[in-house]
Amino acid sequence: MTAITSASAVLGALLIAILQATSAQALNNRSWVSRTGSDANPCSVAQPCATFQHAHDATVPGGEISVLTPGDYSFVNITKSIGITNDGSGEAGILATSGIAAVFVNAGAGDVVSLRGLVLEGAVSGDFGIFFTTGSALHVQNCVIRNFQGTQGFGILFGNHGHSKLFVSDTIIFNNGTNGPTGGILIIPQTAADSADVTLDRVHSENNVVGLRVDAGAGSGARVVARDSVFSGNLDAGIYALNVNFTDPGALIVVDRSTAANNGAAGIRAEGTHANVLLSGSTITRNGVGIDTIAGGALISYANNKNNNNIGAEGTATAFFSLF
Numbered sequence: 001m002t003a004i005t006s007a008s009a010v011l012g013a014l015l016i017a018i019l020q021a022t023s024a025q026a027l028n029n030r031s032w033v034s035r036t037g038s039d040a041n042p043c044s045v046a047q048p049c050a051t052f053q054h055a056h057d058a059t060v061p062g063g064e065i066s067v068l069t070p071g072d073y074s075f076v077n078i079t080k081s082i083g084i085t086n087d088g089s090g091e092a093g094i095l096a097t098s099g100i101a102a103v104f105v106n107a108g109a110g111d112v113v114s115l116r117g118l119v120l121e122g123a124v125s126g127d128f129g130i131f132f133t134t135g136s137a138l139h140v141q142n143c144v145i146r147n148f149q150g151t152q153g154f155g156i157l158f159g160n161h162g163h164s165k166l167f168v169s170d171t172i173i174f175n176n177g178t179n180g181p182t183g184g185i186l187i188i189p190q191t192a193a194d195s196a197d198v199t200l201d202r203v204h205s206e207n208n209v210v211g212l213r214v215d216a217g218a219g220s221g222a223r224v225v226a227r228d229s230v231f232s233g234n235l236d237a238g239i240y241a242l243n244v245n246f247t248d249p250g251a252l253i254v255v256d257r258s259t260a261a262n263n264g265a266a267g268i269r270a271e272g273t274h275a276n277v278l279l280s281g282s283t284i285t286r287n288g289v290g291i292d293t294i295a296g297g298a299l300i301s302y303a304n305n306k307n308n309n310n311i312g313a314e315g316t317a318t319a320f321f322s323l324f
Contacts, residue, residue, distance in 0.1 A: 030064045031055040035071030052076035052084060052094070061111070067092040077104045078113055086117035093119040098150050101128035107135035109162060116141040120155075122148030122176065129155045129176070137165040145173045153182035155208065158198065161190050169201040177209030183234065184208035192219030195249075203229040211238040211263065214251045216275070221249035227256045231263065238263035238287065241297065243272035250274025257281045264288050267310065270297030270318075279305050279317070291315030 028043055033055050037048035043058045045068070052073040055065040061080040067073070070090030086092035096102040102120040105113050113135055120129040120143065129145035131154070132138050138158075145155040155173035158166050166187070177183035184205035189196045198214075203226070205211040211231035216222045231238030238260035243250040255277060260267035267287035270277045273296035280302040284290045290310040291299050301317035308314060 027060040028058055028063060029060055030066060031059045032066050032068055033071075033073050034068040036069065056082060056084075067117075075100050075102050075104070077106065079106055080108065081111040081113065083114035084116070084118065085114070088117075091119050092117060093121055095121050095123060096126035096128065096148070097123075098125045099127055101131035102126065103130045104128070105130070105132040105135050105138055109134070109136065111135045112137045112139070114139040114141070115143060117143065119144045119146075120148075121146060122150065122153075124149045126150050127152035127154070128157055129173070130157070132156075132158045132160060132164070132166070134161050135164060137167065140166075140168045140171055142169075143171045145171070146175050148176040149178050151178070153178040153209070154186055155184045155205070156186070158185070158187045158196060159190055160196055161194055163195045163197075166196065166198040167201075168199070168203050170203075172204040172206070174204070174206040174208065177235070179209065181210060181213055181215070182208075183210035183213065183236070184231075185212045186210075186215065187213070187222050187224060188215040188217070189220035189222055190218055192247075194218070195221040196223070198222075198224040200224065200226040200229050202227075205229070205231050205234070205238075207233040208235070210234055210236045210240055211260075212253070213237075213240040213242065214253050216243045216247075216249070216251040217245055219245050219247045223249075223252045225254045225256070226258050229258045230261070231267075232259065232261045234263045236264060237266045237269040237292070239268045239277065240266075241270045241275040241277050243275035243297075246273040246296065248274050250276070252276050252278070254278045255280070255282050259283045259285075260287060262286045266290070266292040266315075267307075268292070268299060269294065270299050271295055272297055276300065278302070278321075281305065283307075285309045286311065289313050289315055291317065293318055
């Protein structure tokens, strides 16, 4: 009886040790961060961690990271489905430095990432607010992305592999870019096998180099809908569809109930065959040129737009759709 009892005690002790180790290694369904937290903590609401990266690593795929207090939570490399949410704690920020993306998304083919209520700050030397390479979809809601003016200089760079979707709503993107194609938002699938579907809803892209650039130069398909949005004060074009390889499906931007105003070079530019902009219920004014179509690029109007009072030429639509 004593031997049996002793064996049971040993097995019981081993079982407790195994369960304790498993518990210690378990990931959270929801993790929490706080300005006063520590990355030595388990990222619980009672013992929050200090950075988004540690919280990401401590969270199950498909889980959530929530913000308890205002603070700078450092850059994060996202490799799985996850949501990062700040719903009213104050400014939850990420300060990026040169060569670093505030948020880098390198997730799996079926992964969905959500960012809400964040302030991404480039402090002039930062290169990328959000840099997306792989994943199924990225949702950006109620965010501020500003001052990314490093060697690269993008508010959002959506340079995806595979077929990916981007949804941005109620977000302001400003003061980004240094030269060339840099600026507020760049959509650029990487190969002919890749494609992007993008929806911008109530987005302000202002005072960048380029407000929105959709580039299908790799032979890919890039399709963007911009609704109830403003592209203003950008150094080059407010909205720019580009397809230098002239291949189909090319770059398509649908602009609905939006404004392109006070942009230095052009309100809307379409360059290259199969670089098309469809325009409905929108205003183009006080730009260097209103509508700029180059090398077969086309702007198709629904005949309910206002294109006037531009500094240089107004430009004209390439074609018109009949209103229903």
